[in-house]
Amino acid sequence: MDFEFTEDQVMLRGLVREFLSEQCPVSHVRAMMEHPRGYDRDLYRRLVQLGMLPFPEKYGGAGLGMIEQAIVLEEMGRIPYPGPYFATVILAGGAIMASGDSRAQMRYLPAICNGDLAMSLAFLEDGISWGPDAIGLSMAREGESYRLDGIKRFVPFGQSVDDILVVARSGGGRGAEGISLVAVPADAPGLVIEPEVMMDLTSKTATLRFEGVRVPAENRVGPEGGAWPAVEVALRQAAVGASAEMLGAARKALEMSVDYAKVRKQFGQYIGQFQAIKHKLAEMLELVENAHAAVYYAAWALDAGAPDAALAASVAKSTVNVAARRVCGDAIQVHGGIGFTWEYDLHLYFKRAKHLEPLYGDTEYHRERVLQEALAGRVAGSA
Amino acid sequence: MDLSYTLEDQAFRQWVRAWLAENVPRHKLTTMEEKKAWHRKLYDAGFIGMGLPREYGGRDARPMEQAIVGEEMVRAKAPPPLNGLGIAIVIPTLIHHGTEQQKRRFIHKLLTAEELWCQLYSEPNAGSDLASLQCRADLDGDEFVINGQKIWTSGAHEADWGLLLARTDRSAPKHQGISCILVDMHTPGIEVRTLKQISGSEEFCEVFFTDVRVPRENLVGELNGGWRIAQTTLSYERGGNTLSRYARLLQQVTRLLDVCRVLQRDGRPAIEDPVVRQKLGQIYAEMEVLRYASLRILSRLERGLRPGPESSLAKLHYSELDKRVQELILDILGPYGQQVGGIPDELALEPGAAYGEAGSWMYAFLWSRAGTIYAGSSEIQKNIIGERVLGLPKEVRADRVAAQVAGAASGDGAD
Numbered sequence: 001m002d003f004e005f006t007e008d009q010v011m012l013r014g015l016v017r018e019f020l021s022e023q024c025p026v027s028h029v030r031a032m033m034e035h036p037r038g039y040d041r042d043l044y045r046r047l048v049q050l051g052m053l054p055f056p057e058k059y060g061g062a063g064l065g066m067i068e069q070a071i072v073l074e075e076m077g078r079i080p081y082p083g084p085y086f087a088t089v090i091l092a093g094g095a096i097m098a099s100g101d102s103r104a105q106m107r108y109l110p111a112i113c114n115g116d117l118a119m120s121l122a123f124l125e126d127g128i129s130w131g132p133d134a135i136g137l138s139m140a141r142e143g144e145s146y147r148l149d150g151i152k153r154f155v156p157f158g159q160s161v162d163d164i165l166v167v168a169r170s171g172g173g174r175g176a177e178g179i180s181l182v183a184v185p186a187d188a189p190g191l192v193i194e195p196e197v198m199m200d201l202t203s204k205t206a207t208l209r210f211e212g213v214r215v216p217a218e219n220r221v222g223p224e225g226g227a228w229p230a231v232e233v234a235l236r237q238a239a240v241g242a243s244a245e246m247l248g249a250a251r252k253a254l255e256m257s258v259d260y261a262k263v264r265k266q267f268g269q270y271i272g273q274f275q276a277i278k279h280k281l282a283e284m285l286e287l288v289e290n291a292h293a294a295v296y297y298a299a300w301a302l303d304a305g306a307p308d309a310a311l312a313a314s315v316a317k318s319t320v321n322v323a324a325r326r327v328c329g330d331a332i333q334v335h336g337g338i339g340f341t342w343e344y345d346l347h348l349y350f351k352r353a354k355h356l357e358p359l360y361g362d363t364e365y366h367r368e369r370v371l372q373e374a375l376a377g378r379v380a381g382s383a
Numbered sequence: 384m385d386l387s388y389t390l391e392d393q394a395f396r397q398w399v400r401a402w403l404a405e406n407v408p409r410h411k412l413t414t415m416e417e418k419k420a421w422h423r424k425l426y427d428a429g430f431i432g433m434g435l436p437r438e439y440g441g442r443d444a445r446p447m448e449q450a451i452v453g454e455e456m457v458r459a460k461a462p463p464p465l466n467g468l469g470i471a472i473v474i475p476t477l478i479h480h481g482t483e484q485q486k487r488r489f490i491h492k493l494l495t496a497e498e499l500w501c502q503l504y505s506e507p508n509a510g511s512d513l514a515s516l517q518c519r520a521d522l523d524g525d526e527f528v529i530n531g532q533k534i535w536t537s538g539a540h541e542a543d544w545g546l547l548l549a550r551t552d553r554s555a556p557k558h559q560g561i562s563c564i565l566v567d568m569h570t571p572g573i574e575v576r577t578l579k580q581i582s583g584s585e586e587f588c589e590v591f592f593t594d595v596r597v598p599r600e601n602l603v604g605e606l607n608g609g610w611r612i613a614q615t616t617l618s619y620e621r622g623g624n625t626l627s628r629y630a631r632l633l634q635q636v637t638r639l640l641d642v643c644r645v646l647q648r649d650g651r652p653a654i655e656d657p658v659v660r661q662k663l664g665q666i667y668a669e670m671e672v673l674r675y676a677s678l679r680i681l682s683r684l685e686r687g688l689r690p691g692p693e694s695s696l697a698k699l700h701y702s703e704l705d706k707r708v709q710e711l712i713l714d715i716l717g718p719y720g721q722q723v724g725g726i727p728d729e730l731a732l733e734p735g736a737a738y739g740e741a742g743s744w745m746y747a748f749l750w751s752r753a754g755t756i757y758a759g760s761s762e763i764q765k766n767i768i769g770e771r772v773l774g775l776p777k778e779v780r781a782d783r784v785a786a787q788v789a790g791a792a793s794g795d796g797a798d
Contacts, residue, residue, distance in 0.1 A: 367664030
């Protein structure tokens with residue numbers, strides 16, 4: 001039983017923190033907010049090439065686990081890093097790995113690992129549910145190609161990645177039956193990409209309209225009609241990964257608040273001397289530390305294939321959703337007026353955490369999942 | 384980072400589980416004689432004070448082994464041992480600050496529960512501000528003469544000995560005039576009255592001292608050095624074994640899930656109601672986070688790191704969590720959550736529980752209100768976290784300002 005990071009994990013955290021603080025200062029983050037692509041391609045390539053990807057070494061990855069991805073994403077939440085790392089590595093790459101389709105893995109993962117290929121996963125449609133029932137985009141076989149018709153919304157960096165992995169329905173099944181994955185190049189004829197403008201300008205998203213898009217049959221990833229298990233794995237990793245990123249944003253907001261409470265004076269004393277502020281900061285620390293425990297327990301459970309991995313992932317997302325909202329919100333309150341200005345950086349963390357809150361399952365979705373797992377007895381074994 | 388139990392820990396857990404299955408008493412222990420016999424059995428099995436060094440009667444057990452025993456005892460519904468506070472607080476105090484003679488005289492009998500202990504700290508006007516205590520111990524030759532009152536003393540009515548904080552120098556600043564003294568509770572002049580709590584039970588007491596004479600050799604550490612001793616021992620109290628708290632909560636929640644399959648709400652079992660399901664999911668998630676946080680603390684202890692001010696975070700977490708969870712449970716159960724007498728067996732936490740006794744939803748709910756008050760209230764914990772973990776500047780305190788003003792005034796007078 002050891003909950004502390006290994007030396008390698010501490011080194012990885014240091015490597016990513018140093019890289020991002022040098023290469024991705026807040027001036028860059030703000031520049032990307034105004035940029036239509038939303039990220040710097042060269043910076044993205046160098047970031048990916050740091051050697052921290054979860055994919056097997058034969059594809060050019062470092063073979064690292066979810067704990068390491070959580071460490072990397074927590075650091076990204078502290079910036080907050082603008083770019084398609086999460087979309088490419090956790091979402092699309094995660095689904096490709098989980099599909100078990102070695103041909104697709106050989107085709108996409110090496111290009112992801114050297115930074116040449118940025119991808120995303122298109123899941124949500126008009127509704128906002130995270131189960132297979134919500135997938136309606138149709139995928140029909142026509143000779144040696146598939147024809148895609150339908151709509152996808154809130155596709156992370158959908159306007160600025162190379163390929164989009166689309167969760168589609170083929171053969172007209174219901175629920176998990178008939179879910180397929182297919183990779184679509186962003187320049188495919190019939191694909192209309194409409195950038196969305198979201199509250200968090202550092203996280204670009206797009207609406208994708210598929211109007212008779214045709215892609216070669218070899219673009220399918222995993223079995224036709226049987227891709228739901230891979231999507232589910234990717235979404236579970238995404239829930240934990242998003243939790244890690246929110247944890248990073250929350251911890252950064254807490255650190256800023258503590259620093260501020262030590263220098264800001266009102267009524268002739270530092271505001272951190274007042275119990276009204278001191279107690280709020282203590283509560284924020286409690287929330288952040290519990291979020292840390294939840295994120296890294298879940299990451300470990302996924303890596304270890306623990307019986308309670310799904311339970312832990314949902315505990316993490318539902319816990320961190322609530323914690324990050326409180327911590328980032330209270331950080332603005334502790335700062336007072338300056339925390340409400342565009343110029344001050346606090347709103348970047350507040351908005352990143354908020355952006356991720358409804359994605360990959362909101363609090364209510366994951367509390368329901370927690371109960372289902374508990375009732376099914378898929379809980380931790382004590383021995 | 385590896386959160387799996389070692390093979391050694393798994394084997395130890397199996398051994399503890401088997402021992403408990405064979406030895407846990409099948410009927411409820413009622414008399415003190417029965418409780419002491421059960422305690423002695425636990426002691427002989429090596430489960431009491433097991434983290435203590437061997438020279439003091441422990442077995443140098445690792446924190447994980449202690450946590451496993453705590454968790455398995457709850458799982459097996461084993462009656463708790465006696466002298467919990469004594470083992471957690473009095474023994475470390477004696478080990479760190481006591482004389483050789485005091486260690487030899489008291490530790491073994493405390494561990495075996497031949498002698499029961501209480502902790503005489505709080506007073507009617509000294510709760511969170513413990514250092515303002517007024518109970519006096521005046522030196523008269525080779526004896527202390529003790530006068531004053533203590534309150535919220537757990538188990539004083541059954542105790543043979545008490546660990547007392549008393550004022551030994553009334554002219555010194557309040558933190559510097561306190562001493563730590565061992566008191567024989569059978570000494571003439573001590574009167575103990577039990578206090579009935581909102582739970583209907585009577586664990587706490589008021590203790591009155593009138594000219595109680597205690598030999599000077601019962602002083603622990605230096606005269607007027609009691610505050611520093613209390614500071615170190617209070618953090619033992621806050622260290623806590625949160626894994627056994629998790630185990631207790633798990634028992635309650637497991638039962639709650641069963642009850643929700645039976646309890647009807649809007650023409651269907653409560654477990655099918657989406658609003659109830661949200662609350663159950665929240666309860667379960669909160670409970671799991673308590674387990675993860677406990678494992679994190681345990682892993683730090685296993686690495687030999689002492690629980691410092693961070694133990695305040697653990698105390699704040701589980702006590703506030705307990706209140707949230709107990710409220711949610713009562714939300715779900717409606718009036719049944721408040722019922723003791725006449726509650727249908729299939730809806731009860733434990734059938735047959737009486738008012739003022741453990742085993743009802745209501746009793747657990749009421750006790751959750753105590754957790755954020757005793758052993759340092761949530762407000763005190765937040766001060767500790769704010770100042771000693773986050774490094775925030777200390778608040779302006781009226782008692783310190785008064786001392787400063789008084790000092791300045793007398794300085795002016797001398798001029």
